[in-house]
Amino acid sequence: MRNTFVERLRHGCDLTDDDESRLLEAVAEPVSVGVQEVLIREGADPQFVHVVLDGFACRYKRLEDGTRQIIGYLLPGDMCDLHVSILGEIDHTIGTLQPCSIARLAAQTVEDLVDRSPRIRRALWWATLVDVSTCREWITSMGRRPADRQLAHLLCELLFRYQAVGLATDNSYNLFLTQTEFSDTLGMSTVHANRSFKLLREDGYIRVNSKVITITNLEGLMKFSGFSPNYLHLRKQEKSKPN
Amino acid sequence: MRNTFVERLRHGCDLTDDDESRLLEAVAEPVSVGVQEVLIREGADPQFVHVVLDGFACRYKRLEDGTRQIIGYLLPGDMCDLHVSILGEIDHTIGTLQPCSIARLAAQTVEDLVDRSPRIRRALWWATLVDVSTCREWITSMGRRPADRQLAHLLCELLFRYQAVGLATDNSYNLFLTQTEFSDTLGMSTVHANRSFKLLREDGYIRVNSKVITITNLEGLMKFSGFSPNYLHLRKQEKSKPN
């Protein structure tokens, strides 16, 4: 049975079969959540750790003038803030951008997982650190890359993250984001996001067909955007079996 | 004896006297580091956890075209990446912007601290989470605030962070950053950073005198930039003694 949560955590640490069954058990009863629903609202004091098993969610902040800034994506396999309880109050909102299958873990469940397996502990730590690392790369992108390269960079990131949980093959994946959502992520207007897409299409980097994006020139797109997957800290792809 | 590290961690958890002496002992032998020196270089595999006791350091990435993006500040009391060893390789550089007094803790020392006191464990976790939270606020600022408000927001952040470790009184603090460093932080040109400074001065929000900035209208500056200190998750200032 494939499980995106387990599949993702494998990148953080070698898990034993025992670890994997514990993790599977912990997320065994996911709930379905519709699109555009709020999982955790800014200012609230969250009770559960959420794991996105399937679908697409994001963190965002809304500013005084009503504009929105998306500050992170939650893809299948990702979990929200292991230890938010320490901060007391969450300072942003987490909401779905696609219908999701989500497991809610009680704080105690997480503590048990962490206490009983040093490997799980390590894997969850790894996930937290990758979160920070990704934020820092986003800052770099927003600060120093022009719009088209910034978009290119994000499209590369999504590809690698999807591949990490087995949801992208052959350089293509489902584009679950509207251009407005892209612009809220990249900090630009929708019109400009649209123009950047156009440019990437015209330069032969990508092709978009009914919500599926295919990166037709990955090497070129990576070079164009200065993308290196190092900040995602993923395990290298297994080489084809030695014999 | 005042110690910025302890003073900062008090915001994360109530520490006992015993906790505090352990922390003090751990950072008892700091080294002096000059300006513009690298503490941890991108791609390296760091051996120590660094604690900045005094001075000013930052994390940054350098892009292909030579430009630099600063992705975080390390003020007195801040520590660098508790558990970097889990990621194997650090994906950015940490360097000083001012002469610093820095304690280098062996991984084992940190583990001992964490193992022996649940309060210290909690306080260090808190520091990590505040790091992420700050990154997310920076993303929001870069994405959705125009240059002048972005600068205003950063100046507010610095004030609150300095106050949190007792290094700012009466809304003024040492401005240890050149305008070039500000522009590398905010993702804009130095010329534009300069213009934003000018605007804040002309609008009576700030006054700068030989490397000391005074925020002359804090309430106004906070409102102008949409700043709320909530994302820093600091403990509220103690009220003046009840009697």
Next chain:
DNA sequence: CGGCATTTTGACAATCGTCAATCAGTGTGG
């Protein structure tokens, strides 16, 4: 005083945002 880094300014160009209209895709009801 003389060097040097930093700040400041102006002129101009490039990038990006806003507004408004059109186009395309999808689902609904008749």
Next chain:
DNA sequence: CCACACTGATTGACGATTGTCAAAATGCCG
């Protein structure tokens, strides 16, 4: 099947913000 409504994508025209280049002013330090 088609008309209709609705959302999202696309485009053009124009204005605002920001970057680049170059020069001058300021401040600091030996």
